[in-house]
Amino acid sequence: MAVFGRAxxxxxxxxxxxxxxxxxxxxxxAPRRVIECRTGYIRMMEESPDDxxxxxxxxxxxxxxxxxxxxxxxxxxxxxxxxxxxxxINAVIRSLNFEKxxxxxxxxxxYGNVKNICAYAADTRHVDLYYVxxxxxLKSVDQILTAYEEKLSKHQNxxxxxxxxxxxxxxxxxxxxxxxxxxxxxxxxxLIDGAHTPGQLxxxxxxxxxxxxxxxxxxxxFAPRGSAVLWIRPEFHHTIFPVVTxxxxxxxxxxxxxxxxxxxxxxxxxxxxxxxxxxxIGGYDKISEYCSKLALxxxxxxxxxxxxxxxxxxxxxxxxxxxxxxxxxxKWFPTFKTSADDRKNFCRDNMSLMKTVxxxxxxxxxxxxxxxxxxxxxxxxxxxxxxxxxxxxDAILTLLDEEK
Amino acid sequence: MSFGAExxxxxxxDSKTIFVNHASCGALPLNVYNHRLGLxxxxxxxxxxxxxxxxxxxxxxxxxxxxxxxxxxPSNLVFVKSTTVGINAVLRSLKLGRGDSILxxxxxxxxxxxTCHELERQQGIEILxxxxxxxxxxxxxxxxxxxxxxxxxxxxxxxxxxxxxSVPPVLLPVKQLIAICRKYGKLVLVDGAHVPGxxxxxxxxxxxxxxxxxxxKWAYAPRDCAxxxxxxxxxxxxxxxxxxxxxxxxxxxxxxxxxxxxxDFTPFYSVGRAIDFYRGIGGREGILDxxxxxxxxxxDLLVTRLRTFHYxxxxxxxxxxxxxxxxxxxxxxxxxxxxPGEVKRKIHNMMTLMEDILNRFGIxxxxxxxxxxxxxxxxxxxxxxxxxxxxxxDAIATLVEEDEEIEV
Numbered sequence: 111m112a113v114f115g116r117a118x119x120x121x122x123x124x125x126x127x128x129x130x131x132x133x134x135x136x137x138x139x140a141p142r143r144v145i146e147c148r149t150g151y152i153r154m155m156e157e158s159p160d161d162x163x164x165x166x167x168x169x170x171x172x173x174x175x176x177x178x179x180x181x182x183x184x185x186x187x188x189x190x191x192x193x194x195x196x197x198x199i200n201a202v203i204r205s206l207n208f209e210k211x212x213x214x215x216x217x218x219x220x221y222g223n224v225k226n227i228c229a230y231a232a233d234t235r236h237v238d239l240y241y242v243x244x245x246x247x248l249k250s251v252d253q254i255l256t257a258y259e260e261k262l263s264k265h266q267n268x269x270x271x272x273x274x275x276x277x278x279x280x281x282x283x284x285x286x287x288x289x290x291x292x293x294x295x296x297x298x299x300x301l302i303d304g305a306h307t308p309g310q311l312x313x314x315x316x317x318x319x320x321x322x323x324x325x326x327x328x329x330x331x332f333a334p335r336g337s338a339v340l341w342i343r344p345e346f347h348h349t350i351f352p353v354v355t356x357x358x359x360x361x362x363x364x365x366x367x368x369x370x371x372x373x374x375x376x377x378x379x380x381x382x383x384x385x386x387x388x389x390x391i392g393g394y395d396k397i398s399e400y401c402s403k404l405a406l407x408x409x410x411x412x413x414x415x416x417x418x419x420x421x422x423x424x425x426x427x428x429x430x431x432x433x434x435x436x437x438x439x440x441k442w443f444p445t446f447k448t449s450a451d452d453r454k455n456f457c458r459d460n461m462s463l464m465k466t467v468x469x470x471x472x473x474x475x476x477x478x479x480x481x482x483x484x485x486x487x488x489x490x491x492x493x494x495x496x497x498x499x500x501x502x503x504d505a506i507l508t509l510l511d512e513e514k
Numbered sequence: 515m516s517f518g519a520e521x522x523x524x525x526x527x528d529s530k531t532i533f534v535n536h537a538s539c540g541a542l543p544l545n546v547y548n549h550r551l552g553l554x555x556x557x558x559x560x561x562x563x564x565x566x567x568x569x570x571x572x573x574x575x576x577x578x579x580x581x582x583x584x585x586x587x588p589s590n591l592v593f594v595k596s597t598t599v600g601i602n603a604v605l606r607s608l609k610l611g612r613g614d615s616i617l618x619x620x621x622x623x624x625x626x627x628x629t630c631h632e633l634e635r636q637q638g639i640e641i642l643x644x645x646x647x648x649x650x651x652x653x654x655x656x657x658x659x660x661x662x663x664x665x666x667x668x669x670x671x672x673x674x675x676x677x678x679x680s681v682p683p684v685l686l687p688v689k690q691l692i693a694i695c696r697k698y699g700k701l702v703l704v705d706g707a708h709v710p711g712x713x714x715x716x717x718x719x720x721x722x723x724x725x726x727x728x729x730x731k732w733a734y735a736p737r738d739c740a741x742x743x744x745x746x747x748x749x750x751x752x753x754x755x756x757x758x759x760x761x762x763x764x765x766x767x768x769x770x771x772x773x774x775x776x777x778d779f780t781p782f783y784s785v786g787r788a789i790d791f792y793r794g795i796g797g798r799e800g801i802l803d804x805x806x807x808x809x810x811x812x813x814d815l816l817v818t819r820l821r822t823f824h825y826x827x828x829x830x831x832x833x834x835x836x837x838x839x840x841x842x843x844x845x846x847x848x849x850x851x852x853x854p855g856e857v858k859r860k861i862h863n864m865m866t867l868m869e870d871i872l873n874r875f876g877i878x879x880x881x882x883x884x885x886x887x888x889x890x891x892x893x894x895x896x897x898x899x900x901x902x903x904x905x906x907x908d909a910i911a912t913l914v915e916e917d918e919e920i921e922v
C-alpha cells in the first residue's frame with residue numbers, strides 16, 4: 111500500500127511538488143501514469159487514425175464502460191461516457207420533452223453551470239423554474255426536506271428535480287435518498303448531479319432510485335480531465351441523446367454518445383488505469399479513512415488558528431473530503447450585506463485573493479463569498495498532509511499581520 | 515522543401531502503413547504533438563492556475579492567430595471541437611420549429627444529415643434535400659437545382675452549404691450558392707470542414723451567416739480543434755450545445771464557448787504551432803504545388819491500371835487535394851444499392867474492403883459506395899509519394915485477380 115501525503119505526490123503526481131495544492135475538488139488531478147496512459151492512446155490515434163477510429167474505438171469504449179460501470183454499481187448498459195457532468199446534465203435536459211408550463215426544480219446550492227442550463231431551458235423552451243432557497247444557517251436536514259415537499263406539493267407541474275449528491279458550494283452531502291423518495295411521491299423525475307461522488311462515496315447507481323445521474327471521474331477518481339459518466343435508467347434509453355448529434359441510432363443508446371466524430375476519447379480510455387491506481391493505493395476504505403480524517407483535522411486546525419468557524423450545517427451533511435471554513439474579518443476577505451434569498455449574489459469567486467495566495471505562498475485553494483461572507487474551501491486528497499493546511503493557516507495570518 | 519518519404523518522419527504516423535486518407539482524420543506533425551503534450555504537462559502541474567488564470571489569455575491569443583489565418587475578425591470566431599459541434603451549435607440555437615424547413619443536399623456529410631433528422635424529431639423542422647444527379651454536368655446545373663428548391667419551398671429558413679464535400683469530394687461554387695440564398699432571403703450556414711489549409715479562406719468576405727471548419731484536417735492541428743464563425747448580428751443568439759459557466763446576455767460571446775465544464779482544451783491552444791508548421795513547409799502555395807499534381811497523377815495512375823474511370827465531375831469542381839476513382843466491380847465487395855429518390859442514406863463506407871486492404875497490404879485508404887458503385891476516395895498530403903499509389907494499385911489488382919471477373 112502506498113504511503114499518503116507529499117511522498118505520494120512526488121512519486122505519482124505531476125503536481126509541482128514545491129507547491130501546495132488544496133483543491134482536488136475543482137479540477138481533479140490525475141497521477142502521471144494515468145496521463146501517460148492517455149498519451150499512449152493519443153499516440154495510437156495519431157499513428158494510425160483510421161485504424162483507431164474505424165476499428166479500435168468502439169472496443170475500447172465497451173471495455174471501459176464495463177470497468178467503470180462496476181465501480182459505480184451499475185449495469186454497463188445504463189452508462190455512457192461524457193466529457194463532464196455539465197455535458198451530461200445538458201444532454202438530459204435538452205433531450206427531455208418539456209412542454210410549456212412544465213417545471214424544473216433546483217435550489218440555491220445547485221452548481222452555477224446547472225443554474226445556467228436551467229435558465230437557458232426556461233428561456234428557450236418556456237419551462238417554469240422553481241427554486242428552493244436553502245436557509246442560512248442550515249440547522250437540520252429536515253429544513254431542506256420540508257422545503258422540497260412544500261414546493262413539490264404546491265406545484266404539480268414540476269417535471270424534473272435536479273438534486274446534488276454532494277454540492278460544490280457550500281460543499282455538502284445532501285439527503286439524496288430522502289429527496290428521491292419525495293420526488294417519487296409527487297411523480298417528479300430526478301436527475302442527480304453527482305459531480306463529486308465517484309471516488310469520494312461508494313456508488314450503487316442501479317439501486318439509488320434516480321432516473322438520471324451524471325458524475326465526474328476526473329475529480330476524486332483520478333481520471334484525466336474530460337471523463338465523466340452519464341447513467342440513464344433503462345426506460346429512458348431511447349429518450350436521451352447527446353448534445354451533439356453525430357451518429358444517430360434509435361435503438362442502442364451508447365452508440366450516439368460513443369461516436370462523436372473524430373473526437374478524442376482518450377480520456378475515457380484512461381479510466382481503467384485511474385481506477386487501478388485508486389485500488390492500488392488502498393481503494394475506497396483506505397482512501398476514505400485517510401482523507402476524511404485529514405479533512406476533519408485540517409478544518410479544526412484552520413478554525414482554531416483563524417479563530418473562525420465552519421459553514422453552519424448539520425454534521426451529517428459534512429462531505430467526506432471537503433470543508434468550508436469562514437475567513438477572519440478583514441478587508442482581504444470582503445463581506446457585504448445580502449439576504450438568504452438573494453440569488454444573484456449567492457456565490458462569488460474571490461479571484462484576487464486566490465491569485466495572491468498562489469503567487470506569494472504557492473498555495474492553491476478556493477476563496478469564495480457565500481451569502482456575503484468570506485470562506486475558504488479546502489479539499490483533502492491522497493497527496494495532502496496536515497502540514498499543507500498549516501501552511502495555509504500561516505499564509506492567511508501573515509496577510510492579516512501585514513495589514514495591521 | 516523535401517516532401518514525401520523525407521517529411522514523413524516528421525509525422526506521428528506509424529511508419530509501417532501507407533496513408534492515403536488525410537481527409538478523414540488529418541495527420542499530426544511530431545512538432546505539434548510534442549507542443550500539445552507540453553501544454554498538458556503545464557495543465558497537470560498546476561490546474562487551478564491553468565484554468566483560472568491562464569485559460570482566457572491562451573484562448574484569446576490562439577483565436578487571434580487562427581482568425582488571421584482564416585481572414586476573420588477575432589470577435590466573430592470561437593473554438594469548437596469539430597465542425598459537427600459547430601453545426602449543432604448553430605442549428606440547435608436558431609429556435610426553428612414546425613413550419614420551418616432546412617435545406618441540405620444528398621452530398622451533405624452524414625453527421626449533418628443525422629443532426630438535421632434529430633431536430634426534425636425534436637422540434638418538427640422539415641428537412642429538404644437537393645438531390646444531386648449522377649453525373650452532375652456543370653456548376654450551372656447545380657445552381658439551377660438550388661434555385662428551383664428555393665423558389666418552390668418558401669418554408670426554407672436556412673440553407674446548409676458545403677464548400678468541399680467529403681464524399682464525393684467536390685469543390686462547390688459556394689459564393690454563387692450563397693448569392694442565390696441571399697436572393698431568397700435565407701440564412702446560410704457553411705460547412706467548411708475541409709477548408710482550413712486546403713482552400714483559401716476569407717471568412718469576413720464569404721457572405722455567410724455562419725461558417726464552421728476543422729483545423730485538424732488540412733491545417734495540422736491536434737484533433738478536437740475547429741472553429742465556428744458567427745456573423746455579428748447573431749452573437750447573442752448562437753449558444754454552444756453545452757451551456758456551461760457563462761451565460762449569454764452577461765458578457766462577450768466567446769466566454770460561452772470557453773467555459774464548457776472541465777476538459778482538455780490544449781488542442782485549441784496548439785493551433786498557433788500547427789499554423790507555424792503549415793507555413794514552415796511552404797504554406798498553401800507550397801503544399802498545393804506538390805500535393806495537387808500528386809493527387810492528379812495518382813488518380814490517373816489508378817484509372818489506367820484498374821481500367822476504370824474518374825468520378826464524373828466538371829473540371830472546375832475538382833478539389834485541390836482529393837479525387838474519387840471507380841473501383842472495378844468485385845463480387846466480394848459489392849456496393850450498396852440505393853433505391854432512386856432515396857437521399858438520406860446515399861453514401862456508405864465500405865468497411866470490410868478498407869479493413870482487408872489495411873490488414874493485407876498495409877494501406878489505409880477510404881473506400882466508399884455512392885451512386886450504386888464502389889469507389890476509392892484518394893487524398894494526397896505532403897508525406898505521400900507516387901509509389902504509395904502504385905502500391906495501392908497493385909493491391910487492388912491483386913483483389914481483382916482473386917475475384918475472377920473484371921468489368922469496365
